[in-house]
Amino acid sequence: MMRALIFAAGAAAGFVAGTRAGRETYDKMRGRSNELWHNPAVQEKVIPAVQDKVTEAAGVVKEKAPHLQETVGGLAEKVTHRGGSGQHSAGSGSATSESTPATDEPARPPVSPGDQPRPPE
Numbered sequence: 001m002m003r004a005l006i007f008a009a010g011a012a013a014g015f016v017a018g019t020r021a022g023r024e025t026y027d028k029m030r031g032r033s034n035e036l037w038h039n040p041a042v043q044e045k046v047i048p049a050v051q052d053k054v055t056e057a058a059g060v061v062k063e064k065a066p067h068l069q070e071t072v073g074g075l076a077e078k079v080t081h082r083g084g085s086g087q088h089s090a091g092s093g094s095a096t097s098e099s100t101p102a103t104d105e106p107a108r109p110p111v112s113p114g115d116q117p118r119p120p121e
Helices: 003-039 040-081
Strands: none
Touching: 003 040
16 A cells, blocks of 8 residues: 555656746747747748649639539528428428427437436436
């Protein structure tokens, strides 16, 4: 038991000493990386490269936006028609087993016959 206490005390002291030394090393590395990042020579290279990537990404977005709009529109249509039965989910007036009540409670999965119902959260 005494050996375990001595070991734990030594581990705690080593952890504290290592953490302090690690923090100093981290602060030095962070300071040097900030100096490098804010160096005008580095910024002269970084800014044009970033601008090129932004322009490239904007082109990809413009190219894919119409397809994305069609895809999202199709998915929205599927959701509102609930399985293609022809019933519109909003304003149908009849409650089905698939409908969910309009409450602020989170949706719960259906309960199987062998499962116990969960208490309200």
